[in-house]
Amino acid sequence: MSVHLRPEEIEAESFRIIEAELGAHRWSEREWPVVRRAIHTSADFEWSQSMCFSENAIDSALAAIREGVGVVSDTTMILSGVSKLRLKPFGITASCYVADPEVAREAKELKITRSILAMRRAGREAGNGIFLIGNAPTALFELIRLVREENLRPRLIVGLPVGFVGAAESKEALKELAREIPELPFITNTGRKGGSNVAAAVMNALLIQAEQ
Amino acid sequence: MSVHLRPEEIEAESFRIIEAELGAHRWSEREWPVVRRAIHTSADFEWSQSMCFSENAIDSALAAIREGVGVVSDTTMILSGVSKLRLKPFGITASCYVADPEVAREAKELKITRSILAMRRAGREAGNGIFLIGNAPTALFELIRLVREENLRPRLIVGLPVGFVGAAESKEALKELAREIPELPFITNTGRKGGSNVAAAVMNALLIQAEQ
Numbered sequence: 413m414s415v416h417l418r419p420e421e422i423e424a425e426s427f428r429i430i431e432a433e434l435g436a437h438r439w440s441e442r443e444w445p446v447v448r449r450a451i452h453t454s455a456d457f458e459w460s461q462s463m464c465f466s467e468n469a470i471d472s473a474l475a476a477i478r479e480g481v482g483v484v485s486d487t488t489m490i491l492s493g494v495s496k497l498r499l500k501p502f503g504i505t506a507s508c509y510v511a512d513p514e515v516a517r518e519a520k521e522l523k524i525t526r527s528i529l530a531m532r533r534a535g536r537e538a539g540n541g542i543f544l545i546g547n548a549p550t551a552l553f554e555l556i557r558l559v560r561e562e563n564l565r566p567r568l569i570v571g572l573p574v575g576f577v578g579a580a581e582s583k584e585a586l587k588e589l590a591r592e593i594p595e596l597p598f599i600t601n602t603g604r605k606g607g608s609n610v611a612a613a614v615m616n617a618l619l620i621q622a623e624q
Numbered sequence: 625m626s627v628h629l630r631p632e633e634i635e636a637e638s639f640r641i642i643e644a645e646l647g648a649h650r651w652s653e654r655e656w657p658v659v660r661r662a663i664h665t666s667a668d669f670e671w672s673q674s675m676c677f678s679e680n681a682i683d684s685a686l687a688a689i690r691e692g693v694g695v696v697s698d699t700t701m702i703l704s705g706v707s708k709l710r711l712k713p714f715g716i717t718a719s720c721y722v723a724d725p726e727v728a729r730e731a732k733e734l735k736i737t738r739s740i741l742a743m744r745r746a747g748r749e750a751g752n753g754i755f756l757i758g759n760a761p762t763a764l765f766e767l768i769r770l771v772r773e774e775n776l777r778p779r780l781i782v783g784l785p786v787g788f789v790g791a792a793e794s795k796e797a798l799k800e801l802a803r804e805i806p807e808l809p810f811i812t813n814t815g816r817k818g819g820s821n822v823a824a825a826v827m828n829a830l831l832i833q834a835e836q
Contacts, residue, residue: 417789419737422787422789422790425789426787426789429788429789430788452788454786455786455815456668488704489704489705492699492701493820525631574666575634575664575667576638576641576664576667577629577634577637577638577641578634579667603667605667605668606667607665607666607819607821608701609819609821
């Protein structure tokens with residue numbers, strides 16, 4: 413029975429099923445492991461249609477990982493989902509400031525969302541790092557502002573907020589920003605879908621590639 | 625611009641959009657907030673087709689929450705996603721044993737997955753509690769075995785593993801179990817989709833109802 417397979421055998425079998433059912437696709441050899449892991453984590457083949465990568469996204473991400481840059485996220489769920497075991501050999505610290513008491517205090521005082529303030533803090537702490545956004549469109553909009561107005565230059569933006577208010581629009585704003593700044597490395601998608609689980613899966617797929 | 629709405633306004637607007645786009649549905653007044661939050665967290669309307677509740681699921685869950693029973697999950701992502709703020713007034717402790725060193729040691733020794741051993745431990749620690757499974761089919765299969773063979777009687781099983789190997793089958797096994805034990809309270813779905821994000825969303829929706 414399939415449940416008696418070891419975890420790595422289950423993963424290999426899952427990938428085999430995904431590839432058999434999807435058939436031909438448009439992804440490069442280095443993009444595909446990222447898209448495949450997004451499908452694997454969500455059981456949703458739509459990711460094969462909706463994901464997009466800047467041309468330099470994987471190069472920039474792998475170099476940044478190998479340098480051990482900081483990783484910041486907009487949710488603690490992403491932190492939980494990114495493999496600690498895979499971060500460790502690169503000496504990477506992953507952080508999320510949304511539950512930080514200082515951020516909460518400031519949010520109340522300034523009457524702006526904790527997501528926005530957490531992104532500003534992330535910009536100060538890990539400006540040249542990897543930014544993983546899997547929940548809040550406001551976080552991605554603020555990150556876009558930091559890049560455009562304050563010259564923040566992340567080594568990778570994973571822009572995958574989810575939802576019905578602003579999520580799709582925030583991703584289009586990211587693509588618009590990348591037309592202004594063509595060297596900006598990003599991975600995003602089109603539409604409302606996204607999520608902390610998929611953002612973490614993208615990061616894990618990149619960590620696995622960086623090991624090789 | 626929509627991004628300047630407060631978080632609770634964004635949520636209300638999201639729910640309005642979900643209800644407007646979905647139109648008529650088959651859910652009861654108390655099931656709908658759970659299904660709606662699953663759609664909200666995933667931007668995937670398929671949840672309105674694929675979810676299923678045992679008749680007593682919500683009653684049993686709300687009573688258990690109000691008694692402050694233990695909550696256990698198969699992933700730390702679920703723990704991150706369940707609102708600590710909402711657990712606290714009920715005095716509920718949420719736990720996940722999959723990263724427990726003892727579980728890891730035993731898994732190596734016995735050559736069975738950590739998910740299975742974490743579920744056994746959860747059964748010992750919180751047998752009459754709420755079980756949230758959002759990732760591993762093996763965890764749900766083991767929970768089913770504990771109910772059938774060792775008389776474990778959870779107050780709610782949220783069975784939402786995701787993936788291509790065993791996930792759909794584990795949910796059908798849960799429904800089969802519920803035919804043998806008609807009083808077993810469960811929330812699950814049909815098919816491969818699932819995930820820690822949706823399992824956490826279901827729990828949060830139940831906590832909100834229990835407050836009322």
